Amino acid sequence: GAVVSQHPSWVICKSGTSVKIECRSLDFQATTMFWYRQFPKQSLMLMATSNEGSKATYEQGVEKDKFLINHASLTLSTLTVTSAHPEDSSFYICSARDPGRNTGELFFGEGSRLTVL
C-alpha cells in the first residue's frame, strides 16, 4: 500500500523556538497533502491543504504565519510551527492521496507529537 512517513515522530522544544515537521510520500507522488492536528482524545482537525508548487490553503481559524507550510516537491511537505508556545503542543498528522488509486482513500503518516516547554 501507499506509505506516508513523518519525521520526527516526537519533538520537545522551548517556548519561542520554531519546529519543522516533514511529511513524505514514499512510493507515490502527491500534489496535495493534508495537515491535521489532534488534541488528546479528540478528533482530527484539518489545518491546511498543502499544494505542490503553490501556496497552502488554510482552514478558517488557522494562522498561516504561525503554521508555515511548504510543499516543494511531489513527495515532501513540511509544517513549521513558528515561535512555538505551550498551547501549540499537540499531535500533528499529515496525509496524502495516491492519485494512482481512484478510491478517495487518504494515507496517513504516523504523526508527530510536539511538546513545547
Next chain:
Amino acid sequence: AQRVTQPEKLLSVFKGAPVELKCNYSYSGSPELFWYVQYSRQRLQLLLRHISRESIKGFTADLNKGETSFHLKKPFAQEEDSAMYYCALSRSSNTGKLIFGQGTTLQVKP
C-alpha cells in the same frame, strides 16, 4: 456547513456481541463517507467507504441519506476490534479533503 457527529465517545461490549457505532453527517450535497480505524500505537487507516459497499473484517456500513447516517456495524465483535473509529466525510474523492467526526473508542471485553 459540513459536519460529522459521532455521539458515543466510548462503546464497550463483550466479545461476540453485536456492535453499532453511530455516525451522522450534515452536508447539502452528495457526500462520500468513510470509516477510518486507529489501532493502539498504529496510524490511522481506512476501514471502509460507502461507495464500495464492501464488508471489511466483518464490518459493514450503509449510507442512509434520509437519516443522514452512516452507522458502522458488526454482528459479532472480536477483541481485536478494540480501537478508535472515526467517521469521515468528503465532498469529493478528487479533493481528498476529509472532515472527521469526534471518534468512538470501541472496547471489546473478553
